Amino acid sequence: MVKETIPSAWETKRLTIKDLVEDEIQPVQQLYEQGSFIHKWDGRSLDKEFVHRCFTVGDLPPNGTKDRFKIQVIRLKSNEIMTGLLITYHGFPQPEIFYINYLYIDKEYQNEGLGHELVTELLRILQLEKYNEVRANVAMKNWPAVRFWTKLGLNTINGFFGDKEHGENQYADIELIKTF
Template identity: 60%
Template sequence: MNQIPTKWKTKRLIVADLRKEEIHHVQALYEKGSYIHQWDGGTLDEGFVKRCYLEGDLPPGGTKENFRIQVIRMKESEDLVGLLVSYHGHPVAESFYINYLSIDPDYHKQGLGQEVVEELLNMVKQHEFKEVRANVALKNWGAIRFWTKLGLDTINGIYGDSEYGENRFADIELVRKF
């Protein structure tokens, strides 16, 4: 199966597979994004990055070989600014799944997320995937706007609570076909 490179670049960024010595710093970055749990009903996973590095964040029947956890750094300063977690071949071999994308809140509104995803979409298409999928909390309006602006604008499914409420949560799976 084709896979995205272990290291790739955009105009301002370098994206590369997580290294063991980065786990602590990347976990701290992940925790800076814990505000999303107000929209998805989740809780902070204090072992997320280490578990991803060691085992992966796998779908049912998935394999670690098809999993990637990558860090996003500024080219010039090498500052850690984001995290990309993805899976090659879920739910079918021709699908590329974006499990998680986060840009450090200190770097929001600079177009970095868009820059990463635009290059990622180009690579995924070149590697002959037929679609890209991402799961988004329905209450996370900013993320819904972000993904639909980048062409993940088809709703494949709605999962979670069936009725709206303050303590009820649901996600939508967005898809972009090539």
């Protein structure tokens, strides 16, 4: 059974989250590039067209479809300042699984509990929509993200992907899950 996608617009106590619109592509790309420091942990290179590609075709899993993909902009309610980016896929690898591809909060607003607030509300929405599992893929060298996701209940390891040996120029990801 195919599950509904999360709403095109939703909110938390301090945030509004809305689907990306075309005129936001450039500022959201700049926000994405601000978070490119994670590439020192995941071994990837900066994609200068990432947000445009997400908007036009999506960042899809194998056999994925654009209608199950979302790229959403996070803003502060108080002043509408763009503070983050949430990228998700609904129904991978099975219809009842929700996948968090990417979450980034602007460095100026990190450590204020905004990410925790956002994910807590997202998990509530997913339970209402009857998803039975949520997954997030995290670079193993990204200790802040590993701590963040495990504190929010994504604390079961589903698998390791990437290099088999540890080293300065070797990288691996860990897929974390939370079941409802």
